[in-house]
Amino acid sequence: MLKSYFADMHIHIGRDIFDRPVKITAAKSLTLTNVLKEASRHKGIQLIGVIDCHAPNVQTEIKNLISKNLATELSDGGIQFEEVTLLLGSEIEVYDEFCQGPIHVLCYFPSLQQIEKFSEWLTTRMKNITLSSQRYYGTAKELQYKVKELEGIFIPAHVFTPFKGLYGKGVQKSLAEVLDADLVDGIELGLSSDTHMADQIKELHDYTYLSNSDAHSLAKIGREYQEIYMDKPSFKEFYWALHEIEGRKIVRNFGMNPKLGKYYTTVCQKCLEPVSTDTHICPACGSKKIIRGVFDRIQELSDSPIEKREGRPAYLYQVPLEYLPSLGPKTYQKLRESFQTEMNIIHRVPYEKLQQVIPQKLAQMIMDMREGKLAISAGGGGKYGKVTDKK
Template structure:
């Protein structure tokens, strides 16, 4: 069976995360989004782990679902359809090769018992209660050892690998290869997570990633952002099948769903305080220094990929093993443009709920629904925006130095031209 999975999210116990990120709400929103599998996120946090063990029950091997007693029977969404995989994110802060490192890694466990073992080991070297994404003063290699020793089926995947501040290849504290980070244990790291500011095509340019799987997750801190990036599988539901698909990179991994990478917060270089945004080429002309304040620019993802790719592979390079991927704009952003109102407005979410209850889950509507049904089921400007998104007919002002990029599907006032078109179908 083909399904979407978002296995990079956070819980309400992580810093800067919405208090609405509860297991009950996650299970509900996953159904709205069309996600079959969702990470629990943050299983290392003691209080969150307690909720996981109390509110979830095992189903398919290594996967869990919300117990019926915690489901809201007064709403139309079947929360028990959502499968949870035990996941966490760890921030490793340490020094290696005379440089300070701050690297985020995703960790997955095949069972409650193994997750508890990992957390116990980590509690010996760090405070797990302070943050859902705990800051641990150990080398990434040592974290990988703990994960591998907990179970042969436990997995570590570097998160948002190009992010300047916390990516394993980031410009601020990252490495120039996985081998430099993990030494002789590097072969045990079989996948990397792209982050919002890069997509698979950008990662294909890096030769040392040729034998690694490219996966994607939302890194969501709030319910509406779940599924903004996801991985696509074609296999039976189980922890083992999901991890085997990622490890083997065979037909069980069908591809990924991606942000337009320009929309990510670190795609270009820049200095947000001075509102300076540069392409990698422009940054070089300014010696990577902000022309307004003379402080160093934050070097973004595109420039860092250019640096590590060198001249051997250009932007159009595609390896034989490449998996398909689809770039997507979230439905609430599309509705915001189509309706001409803010994406957090009541009008947007009223229309959103109407579409996902009447037509189908968000990912299915945006990516899978045939064009004739898109035109028939959605209002004129919304239908037009969905089709333009699929065709890549939009403009993006790139993000930089923590500022999200800005996507525009319509020119100013253009959406009004399509307001009466649904009546024609």
């Protein structure tokens, strides 16, 4: 019988087992072991994708956990640690002759043996394999072919962001300009878009959408995620869910209102004032550095009148608990002590029990969040939007 599991498939590593940087912009506390503990014990997420597992020292840490009997490699793919399954992933930056600009893609592999082979191959096409999201020297299609040769999963990352997103930067109109469309297993939407926005592009209708955190700190794990029907969390089951095989599927996406994303609106990069899409000079400060927002870019690409493809799972607006006004560290700790995990607090704990632990107004905000009723002020140009306490 299939069961429901929560999954966040885009989490970075800040430091490796030897305290050397992996994702330079990520928190030092974001080690592999800390990520596993946070997901299992605090977040309540059962499936995660760590996308810096191509780094040899990250692989060493995984092997150490296995040797100490703290983790187990699964026959269906993935690494089991306590209540969470880790999928071995890699985020790669591609900028070949067919790309308009650099794009990020996510690759996942079933086993340590296969990602080790991938890392060995990458060393001939990448200058520094120990770091995250490094430039790959080759074509996007060659990368796809290698991933599929190693029985992997290939997903374009945060596809609409103006920096290093497939549609935001990499192509003029179609993903087929740079990718083999048949070898794409899913589409990661990114923080500034949702299902309704993405389905305005007809060529995306055939793909499963993912909503992931792109976490650069422990706190950001699970800021976006999905609920998946699977037999159990594993590589094979995740692949089947992406392709809706034998009842496996993503049943709900949970993500921030796109207006909270850093790149939702078109703004001046210098002063962050909103500007019209048809202007080349900011009327406020005179700067020519205009960052085109995700909303406006999707309007340019739109070629489908539907709001949501038939059969597409619901996309529910939620935010991390830390985004809620007046929910500070002490209040968060009280909630955790009372209800164990963030998934319990966000999804399962009734209003009556919440207000026994936290102020009534804050308890009501959590209930409003469950129903997508939070008031939002939009972000843009690299600045996040925010939740307000006004309806």
